[in-house]
Amino acid sequence: MKKRRWCRALLLVTLTVITIPVLSAQEQGSSQSPSEPEAMPILKKMSNFLAAAGRFSVTIRDDYDVVQESGQKIEFGEIRNVTVNRPDRLRIDVERSDGQKGLVIFDGKAITIYSADHNFYATTSRPGTLDQAIQYALDDLKIRMPLALMLLSTLPSELDKLGVSADYVETTTITDVPCDHLAARTAGGVDFQVWVAQRGEPLPRRIVITYKDENGQPQFRADLSEWNLAPDVSDALFAFNPPNGAERIQFLAEARSAAAVPAKGDNK
């Protein structure tokens, strides 16, 4: 009897001793240390700022891994000069790492894509807002438009939809301006990091996306520079004039859906 009481007392004491540090650790975990900034407010501030900007231009120097069948990871890159004029203008000049140049333009009425090397272009009528045009270009035409999310006026809600959670990594001082380095994860299994300028406008200076569920976990990395919040947005910038000899071809997606519709309708 005496024995048992003794044991019980010991058990109680030990459990108490174990529990206290665990509980206190959890408390610590749920609160931020006073010296460390919080990540989500910085991310929100950045996305709200971008979403509210009436117009801007930025140069994106990006590269990305392509995991080859052999397992070898190969990097490709490009430079993109992006000009946004809300609500309904966009121009992206692309130069790929292999020297091929291209162009994507939305003028409020149509989306046009052009490749200089082929001297081909395709245009599709798409009256509406820039947000709608970007969605169509991405979802239906499958046009490559890295970081297109950043161009949407709905960026903050898009981030919410992705189920983004973020942590603060550090203050990066080796960028042209000191940046808050944030590490974020989406509910969909994609990690990304963003470096947001601490001084001036809260603009992203670098973005790294890791597709951690993909084989080889390829990354997309982009440096964003030459931000301009008052760029030239004359109509000429968003007008596509086919260069000499440029030939118009179709978007495959549209040709197929066009072919599919009459096939159902009048069996032709």
Add this chain to the structure above:
Amino acid sequence: MIRRSLLTVIAIQTIPIFVLFFVSQPEASGRWGGGGGYSREGTASRGEFSSGRASSESAGSGSREQERGSTEQTRSGNQENRQSTTSKNQEQRQQTTESQTGTRQQGANSRETSRQTDGQNAQQSHQTNEQNVQQSHQTNQQSAEQSRQSYGQNAQQSRQNYGQNAEQSRQSYGQNAEQSRQNFANNYGSSGSSGAWSGGASPGNWGGYYAGMATAGAAGLAIGATVPKLPLESTPIVAQGNPYYYSGGVYYAPQGSNYAVVPPPRGAVIPSIPDSCITVSGPGGTLNYANGVFYQPGSNGYKIVEPPPGILITSLPKGAVTVTVNTVKYLEFGGVWYQPFYSGSDVIYQTVSNPTG
């Protein structure tokens, strides 16, 4: 007695302490470790050109960003496939050997154990130690085996993914399948087009097929060029009843006392295809494609065929001729007609039936 139960209590309570320690530790270091808690060490942080764990990374492709790279990569597809098959075979052989060894060991263990069941305690514990060591050794082997296996699976999967990519059937190919199958049937059902290089053109009449700047195969010989002698290792083939010679991706037809470089004669069967061949699929099955020529794999070799409409190709050889028919732009190469489209941001070429009739 008291001391014994005290020891038991302490022993039992030590377990949760360790468990809690390990559970709470990563969380703590994750948040409060130096530099914001993110490790600065890793394979990539080393910046070296070799890495001990590189082999666990396996291929994968399929996202839009990877389109360009993966199609370019397909050029060496055949060679890679062959290589990976070889290494896979090797892996399997290794695995078999190892699992056999493992089984033998296990058997030995259990025999030993049963023999000594009635033995002394000290000996038993000694043996248990040994077993533990052996077991952990085994576990290591097993996990190594497992990781090799899963690598193999990954590799296979990625090959499949890659295959899909190469076939370029990513985007709603199925939508068209029905229609294309019909086209295919029409095209191949008609006796006129069977085996003929270009609609009604008669075999042997190669002169008009290629534009002047087109070159044939790796040798860089222009179509129409003549050589007085065939390369030493050339293979005689017969297509449409006419004799041809094949060597290193170049086809020759006798012309007087010389040999003329000709487009790949449709219907010819060659024993092997160029290494640069990629696999393309469309209605009617899988074909190999290289440099404007489509090959159909068969039991006795690869037959040069006219592709069915609906096959997507990411690049055409230089020398494809642009033809506009009813305001629609086409390209023609080697008697095969293509229509260019934007697929995403890239221009691709879809085989079509001859739009000029």
